[in-house]
Amino acid sequence: MNIRIAEAKDAKIIHDLMIRAFTEYKNMPASSSALDETEQSVANDLNNGERAMISYMDGVPCGVVRFELKEDALYFFRLSVAPEFQRRGVARALLAEMEDYALMNGLQKIQCKVRMNMEKNMKLYMSAGYAKYNQSILELNGVSLDVAWMEKELTPVKEGTSDLPVLNA
Template sequence: MNVSIRLAREEEAFIVHQVMIAAFEEYRQMDVPSSALNETVDSIRQKLRSGTEQALLCFNSNQPIGTVRFTINGASLYFFRLSVCPKARGKGVAKAMLHWLEDYAKECKVQEIGCRVRASIPKNIYLYESAGYHICEEKIVMSNDVIPVKTVVMKKYLAK
């Protein structure tokens, strides 16, 4: 699969949202559904506009197939909502976006990159481990401020 990856523009928030919802739909029936399913195009657009976060878009033949959002804080890049459309999974799309993020982080003089993953979804943990990330912390987060969800923080330290 020949993909192209680039930063999303504010006016593409609807594409970021559309891909994210398609990717996270499988988590709707979980005991505690992903909060990604509650996000709106407007909330994403506002964050892109204000610069509080950035997003990538990944395309195959001009069709959006992946996205990931991220922030940079000092020497750390934190990414979240890594999303690959179901029909494009298993073809290296997620790893291509991770590689792009790592290159971008290095350009920005960032020394570590990380994310938070639900402990109950081992395939996602395995994806990051296979890309060189390691579990460095376990944390309980509160979904909708009431339901505890066990997560792991995963990081990768980048060579200078």
């Protein structure tokens, strides 16, 4: 698997992967707002400071995650794996790469929000070392959703022990 930092010109790939991954939530009472995004809105976000990573298997885009560097944490969202690549370690590889990216950019926390009724997503993050640090209610299309705010504390890499470059794309 290969993972790289995305650019605005990758908006079509990012949008396609995101839509394919989030389509499974299409018929839920409060479907994800990810399904309302467009290729252009993704490109605009990337041009305005948002970042993304795309994973590839055998040269085929299979997963993506979008994120922002905050003052004290890397905050990620829209972790998306194409259905045919799910349960093959793509999400975990993207999480690990983001952790390395956060550390190499001086951040020691990584955060996300997840709907608590999405049990497989909650289990994924908890098994990767994330813990719920807050909870809120999101009102979406007249439906109240419990949202867990998840966080993982990262252990800083000792000087000279990593070959990863600092990526300030």
